[in-house]
Amino acid sequence: MSRAHQPSGLAGSTTAAVRTGPLAGVRVLELGSIIAGPFATRMLGDFGAEVIKIELPGSGDPLREWGVHRHEGRALWWSVQSRNKKLITLDVRQPAGRELCLRLLDECDVLVENFRPGTLEKWGLGPDQLHDRNPKLIIARISGYGQTGPYANRPGFASAGEAVGGLRYINGFPRQAAPRAGISLGDSLAAMSAAQGILMALYHRDANGGCGQVIDTAITESCFALLESMVPDYGKLGVVREPSGTVLPHVAPSNVYRTRDGKWVVIAANGENLWRRLCHTIGRADLLADERFRTLGGRVEHMAELDAIISEWTAQHDAAEIDRILVAADVVYGPVNSIADIFQDPQFRDRDMLIEVDDPEVGPLTVPGVVPKLSATPGDPGPTGAWELGAHNDEVYRELLGLDDDQLAALAAAGTI
Structure with a gap:
């Protein structure tokens, strides 16, 4: 049913294969969890970016445990969301962890985070501090309501963002409770908006001699951006679009x-x-x-x-x-x-949207392919996400930062990595 795919490296290997694709040479540090941040970096990784994902020692990303349906205790979404990534552990709340994070960011082009606004600043990793060290760093921040405004400090999930941003109101049937789309749509929309912003910021920096900048992505605004003509219709005419169920209100059949x-x-x-x-x-x-x-x-x-x-x-x-x-x-x-x-459906098979990979933990696994399709520099779903926490600690800390055995042992003993 699914097309076989030969990955560009082995998941969990200590030395990752050389990446290819339009974003080859771009190094991204992911400092986030669950859906929005990791989905944005997954898209970048699919097109060749080197993605280093930070997880908290001992616990890791909660997405490792997400999913009702499991294979031998494994939640399979993890294999997809963390593909093409190098997984390291680091507690940035510790002074030593903060310093390691800063050293990593000195070597990176992009930082992606999806914490509540003010969290990076609390850890001494705010944009001002980061740009003082690396002026070319692009910082993509994903949150419920954005970094400013009266709602900025509220916790934000996709469900609330879809509601506040207007998507939930027009979904479903008139005079009934507004249903969800069946997926965490707001998170995915925010991830795609952040990825677009990263690409534009990279172009500005590299093609026009620009510098790094902050990309402020809100789940609410990513949902709000899809409202088609609703803003001018209400602003000019006072028309409130209502949910219409399965039909298009002004089109038939x-x-x-x-x-x-x-x-x-x-x-x-x-x-x-x-x-x-x-x-x-x-x-x-x-x-x-x-x-x-x-x-x-x-x-x-x-x-x-x-x-x-x-x-x-x-x-x-x-x-x-x-x-x-x-x-x-x-x-x-x-x-x-x-x-x-x-x-x-033969359309999905023919378009490489159902790809079979060999996951070292769960065996043969069908995963979604890459979108969009680029003719000259196509994406590569690459290896599935490694399951072992800190699977790439040695590779990243030794090769990128030059740490030795004694330093790594001391950091591990202190719970920093």
């Missing part, structure tokens, strides 16, 4: 419809050519002359009646048959896929 075998499909025929094709395909060319459906405005006004007609047709056909009919008719359509359906 565009909805989900149930098939004879109990599956759901999306059909979107909201352009005139698409509308004509759909009518002929479902054997209802008479609808083209129906005054209710003659214009887009009429189809929107009579959306419920139109959806009932299309639902009647889909209820007479299995999903596979609908796929064959609508694809042949060139009508915009898509099955509502579960993850099991995706594993069977």
